[in-house]
Amino acid sequence: MNIIETLQQRDIKPSYLRLKILEYMLARKNHPTVDMVYEELSKEIPTLSRTTVYNTFNLFLQKGLVQKLGIDDVEAHYDADISLHGHFRCDHCGKIWDLPVKTDVSQIEGLKKFEVRTIEYYAKGLCDQCQKCQRHSNK
Amino acid sequence: MNIIETLQQRDIKPSYLRLKILEYMLARKNHPTVDMVYEELSKEIPTLSRTTVYNTFNLFLQKGLVQKLGIDDVEAHYDADISLHGHFRCDHCGKIWDLPVKTDVSQIEGLKKFEVRTIEYYAKGLCDQCQKCQRHSNK
């Protein structure tokens, strides 16, 4: 399915900027912040406004096209992969990885009485690259 | 173990305010924000500063006495129960519940190469009380 159809399927009019923003996410398969998208796309689209990126992410979120990750205390990250999976974030370099977490909601005793809409699973620590750095710098 | 010992065990000098803040958390077993603690304790301690609550939570966090919950987009919540468990937050009333999640880290394939320091598990949706409210208000 192409990008326009992906937007339309979620009832989002495929404007040029929405296309570019979704394209950015699908091509990179990363977990960008508003600023990452803004910095990258404004190279090509100098008139782009940060507010538009905020607005677009909020629209995507509301339409269920992306999920918002609260793994970072400072900035929100967004993920175009809305399947149930977890994330690892390195405390040192800030990079985020996907984790294949298979959590069967029905297994979790305490959740029975709730109407669950979203599930987030985060692990934090050091990636293997930064483990080496840390050892050298004795931090 | 009493509150003073709990602080000392984590290498924290048991000042009066630290005692009161930890006492608040252990007595209520809730997941307070800085403001919740500030509002409650300043009734009894009118000179209390919000900054002190921030400082104290950061100290407790650094010493491993509490964990910080990123379940809320707006404010950080803190939990004096540092055992591995998850949380459910109601999107409507904002209340937070504990979830008995037993996640064996070694089971998660993708985590092997990382040095994991913290694990957070969040579910969000509607609590049973608010499910009823929502039905009535047709939201």
Next chain:
DNA sequence: TACAACTTTGTAATGATTACAATAACAATA
């Protein structure tokens, strides 16, 4: 073309958190 609806933009406001410097409380020592 004219109109209405929607999209994009820039600036200003909001609000949680931190930085910082001043003051207060505490502890140890002579």
Next chain:
DNA sequence: TATTGTTATTGTAATCATTACAAAGTTGTA
């Protein structure tokens, strides 16, 4: 007890991600 250094607390100002809002631009339609 007086002194001195260290730590704790406080209040204000700064930071910074995000949102509010209103103006300007764009699109589709009759």
